[in-house]
Amino acid sequence: MPNFYDRVLIKLNRKYGKDELVASLSKKLNEFETENIKLKSDIQTLLNELNADDEKKEVIRLGRIEARKDELYLNKVEECKVLRKENRRLRENNKELITKLLSK
Secondary structure, X not given: OOOHHHHHHHHHHHHOOXXXXXXXXXXXXXXXXXXXXXXXXXXXXXXXXHHHHHHHHHHHHHHHHHHHHHHHHHHHHHHHHHHXXXXXXXXXXXXXXXXXXXXX
């Protein structure tokens, strides 16, 4: 049982000569190959755009992380300054208490 393409070729062969049939099929094949190349190019372009969006999101995310890191670092620096002042005050208080205790 001949398939669809075989039946079409038989009908075309009856209407056209062998050379015309081959030329027609060759032209159709070239058209499909051209369309296939265009579609592959479109797919590649879309994939590149998608990757660019992903890279952009990653850069934004890393920027936010760096900003948060800087903020936390400055908070820790400020906290250390406050603790140093408190430590100094407590040492002075300790010295005063020791002096009072020894003077009695």
